[in-house]
Amino acid sequence: MPPYSSGHFARPLKTVLRARLWYVIIMAVFGLFVVRLFYLQIIRHDYYKQSATTGHLKEYEITADRGVIKAHNGTSGVVPIALNQTLFTIYADPSLIKEPAKVAETLAASLKGNQSDYEAKLRSKDTRYVVLARKASREQKDAILKPKYPGIGSQEQPYRTYPNGSLAAQVLGFVNDESKGVYGLEQALNGTLAGQNGELKAVTDINGVPLAANTDNILKQPVAGSDVVLTLDVAMQKQLEDILKGGLERAKSNSGSAIILDPNTGAVKAMANWPTYDPANYGTVADASLFTNASVSAPLEIGSTMKPLTVAAALDHGSVSANYTYFDPSKYVIDNFTVKNIEEDGGPGTKSLADILNLSLNTGATQMLMRMGGSGSEINQTGRQVWYDYMTNHYRFGKATGIEQGYEADGIVPDPNKGYARDLTYANTSFGQAMTATPLQLGAAFSAVMNGGTYYQPHLVDYTVDAKGKKTIKKPTALKNNVVAPSVAKTLQPILEYVVTKHSFSRQFDQNVYSVGGKTGTAQIANPAGGYFENDYNGTYVGFVGGDTPQYVIVVSVNKPKIGGYAGSMAAQPIFGDLAHMLIDKFNVTPKK
Amino acid sequence: MGRQNTFGGRNQNAISFRGNQARSLGPISTTITLIVLACVLGLLYLTQVTKTNAYGYKVNSLLQQQQQLKSEHDDLEVASARLQSLDRVQSSTVAKGLTPIAPSGTVTD
Numbered sequence A: 001m002p003p004y005s006s007g008h009f010a011r012p013l014k015t016v017l018r019a020r021l022w023y024v025i026i027m028a029v030f031g032l033f034v035v036r037l038f039y040l041q042i043i044r045h046d047y048y049k050q051s052a053t054t055g056h057l058k059e060y061e062i063t064a065d066r067g068v069i070k071a072h073n074g075t076s077g078v079v080p081i082a083l084n085q086t087l088f089t090i091y092a093d094p095s096l097i098k099e100p101a102k103v104a105e106t107l108a109a110s111l112k113g114n115q116s117d118y119e120a121k122l123r124s125k126d127t128r129y130v131v132l133a134r135k136a137s138r139e140q141k142d143a144i145l146k147p148k149y150p151g152i153g154s155q156e157q158p159y160r161t162y163p164n165g166s167l168a169a170q171v172l173g174f175v176n177d178e179s180k181g182v183y184g185l186e187q188a189l190n191g192t193l194a195g196q197n198g199e200l201k202a203v204t205d206i207n208g209v210p211l212a213a214n215t216d217n218i219l220k221q222p223v224a225g226s227d228v229v230l231t232l233d234v235a236m237q238k239q240l241e242d243i244l245k246g247g248l249e250r251a252k253s254n255s256g257s258a259i260i261l262d263p264n265t266g267a268v269k270a271m272a273n274w275p276t277y278d279p280a281n282y283g284t285v286a287d288a289s290l291f292t293n294a295s296v297s298a299p300l301e302i303g304s305t306m307k308p309l310t311v312a313a314a315l316d317h318g319s320v321s322a323n324y325t326y327f328d329p330s331k332y333v334i335d336n337f338t339v340k341n342i343e344e345d346g347g348p349g350t351k352s353l354a355d356i357l358n359l360s361l362n363t364g365a366t367q368m369l370m371r372m373g374g375s376g377s378e379i380n381q382t383g384r385q386v387w388y389d390y391m392t393n394h395y396r397f398g399k400a401t402g403i404e405q406g407y408e409a410d411g412i413v414p415d416p417n418k419g420y421a422r423d424l425t426y427a428n429t430s431f432g433q434a435m436t437a438t439p440l441q442l443g444a445a446f447s448a449v450m451n452g453g454t455y456y457q458p459h460l461v462d463y464t465v466d467a468k469g470k471k472t473i474k475k476p477t478a479l480k481n482n483v484v485a486p487s488v489a490k491t492l493q494p495i496l497e498y499v500v501t502k503h504s505f506s507r508q509f510d511q512n513v514y515s516v517g518g519k520t521g522t523a524q525i526a527n528p529a530g531g532y533f534e535n536d537y538n539g540t541y542v543g544f545v546g547g548d549t550p551q552y553v554i555v556v557s558v559n560k561p562k563i564g565g566y567a568g569s570m571a572a573q574p575i576f577g578d579l580a581h582m583l584i585d586k587f588n589v590t591p592k593k
Numbered sequence B: 001m002g003r004q005n006t007f008g009g010r011n012q013n014a015i016s017f018r019g020n021q022a023r024s025l026g027p028i029s030t031t032i033t034l035i036v037l038a039c040v041l042g043l044l045y046l047t048q049v050t051k052t053n054a055y056g057y058k059v060n061s062l063l064q065q066q067q068q069l070k071s072e073h074d075d076l077e078v079a080s081a082r083l084q085s086l087d088r089v090q091s092s093t094v095a096k097g098l099t100p101i102a103p104s105g106t107v108t109d
Helices: A013-043 A045-056 A100-111 A115-122 A138-145 A184-188 A190-194 A234-250 A279-284 A303-317 A353-358 A362-372 A381-394 A422-430 A439-450 A486-502 A567-586 B014-020 B027-083 B086-090
Strands: A057-062 A069-072 A078-092 A130-136 A152-161 A198-203 A218-220 A227-233 A255-261 A268-274 A325-328 A331-334 A337-340 A349-352 A461-465 A471-473 A478-480 A515-526 A532-546 A550-559
Touching: A013 A045, A013 B027, A045 A057, A069 A234, A078 A100, A078 A138, A078 A227, A078 B027, A100 A115, A100 A130, A100 A138, A115 A130, A130 A138, A130 A152, A138 A152, A138 B027, A152 A279, A184 A190, A227 A234, A227 A268, A234 A255, A234 A268, A234 A550, A234 A567, A234 B086, A255 A439, A255 A567, A303 A353, A303 A362, A303 A381, A303 A422, A303 A439, A303 A486, A303 A515, A303 A532, A303 A567, A325 A362, A331 A362, A331 A422, A337 A362, A337 A422, A349 A353, A353 A362, A353 A486, A362 A381, A362 A422, A381 A422, A439 A486, A439 A532, A439 A550, A486 A515, A486 A532, A515 A550, A515 A567, A532 A567, A550 A567
Parallel strands: A069 A227
Antiparallel strands: A057 A198, A069 A078, A078 A130, A078 A152, A198 A218, A227 A461, A255 A268, A255 A550, A325 A349, A331 A337, A461 A471, A515 A532, A532 A550
């Protein structure tokens, strides 16, 4: 036998065969695994992926924080007037409540409600979901959930909250249950305030917690909305609202509006309407018209407050000069209708521009229109066209101002060349009838005249601060230059001061120190059925307060006052007077040099 | 004598001669080794995934904490704004004790 033959050292054949058998078995088992896994993971991939993700893949929308609305507070910075708060809905599943009386006692102690009412809800048999309280605070929620009663739960919900209650409510608007801004600023700036919601798509555990190891998770971070700082001054706004409300009560009027504008920038410093509402409880408001900001969305015939603008147009057009006088017949017959003045203004006589505004002569405004057409005794097509151009292109009547408000109205300016009784219609427009404008449009146009000829877009936003802290200042936007020549303002300012001096106020103004000027308006109210109501009038007032130049422009409108006398003089003028005094007394009006 | 002590000598076990040859694993050993390696790698993977998920829970918990603190911050801001609201300031005892100054710039009748 050779020394190294296999027979001597070889493994037994049985062992080798056994090993090979095991090898084959193991390989077969693995082969089966491979085949099965191939089937499960490759062929049935989509099916099992969907089955797995259906249970664990969850999509969440991450709501972006809505921007806060702030306003100026004198010189001491800004304060929030609309911000966000998380409140809680407390609910119960009555079928799981073991001790209704005890739970009701806890609820009553925390929510200050009636214990028996809560107990009745907790004993409901026909439902598994009962809302026990809405808008509960975090402290209330914690106190209720602390005992861990089975069947009691809470759901958090973001709400807009207004620390100053109804202050500037119609300017702000509100945020509805779908987190969408409606009315006012919330509507107009919804895109800026709302930001962009984020998204989380992730595989989660049984409790809904995303599993970080899953590489397919998608996280899109939300982008918070920008904070908006308004041009409003909260103290001025509060004063304006109080004065407006008091003035309307004295005038026995149910509604009215008031605005304070900076004529040199178009910034709205205060703006309010009465009646108003509490935006935190908008759901309780029965009359939806309360939601609209009448100062920008309710055009009215502005009456004689148009006359300073008519005179300004005639001066700017060169139709009349500052020392222009004319013979006023006290009435004109136009298109077979008589345009006349009020009896107190006396009869025919020679009148000046100051007389037109001080005595509020309708015939004087009509005379300006005649002069714009190159005539002194009749209205013609040229005059209508020139005045139309001033109304629509210079004063921008008939066009929304573009202020950051929902539902802004355009107002109406009649066509100069079409329609019935065009001359009469245009005579009416020269003293603020037969056309409509919002109080804001009136204030913006008057500001353009008084600041020397620049029409600044009225605006409420001073600046915005985005989520990264970037501040964007909104610069004043001049929508029209050369509205009138600067000399027109210089002519009108003393005339309007004279008008104020000649009219009585509860406290007169010292025109040697401050410049206070203005003009009343009393306008008939159009009857939707045609013509005008016999005994219903709107009172309006437009004026300014300042030193050498106007610093604030004030517009007041009082709807259907029941006080005696002319609505403009008796209802709107006192409110203007109080507002002007308020500005002089409390808001640092720069005196004349 | 010397020869007998020499490695690779005549009477040595023949198997000893394999010491200088290349060794290789048999198919079973290779398979088992691969399986063990796969298991180790699998375990390593599972450990990492578990660790990552544990961190995920931690992150989630911190996010919730952050959200809670943010909500509390918002609540405090609201409370602060309410305390400074004009109506509240107006009706405060301090405000009631203030005396209005005489207005300027007006003509008294």
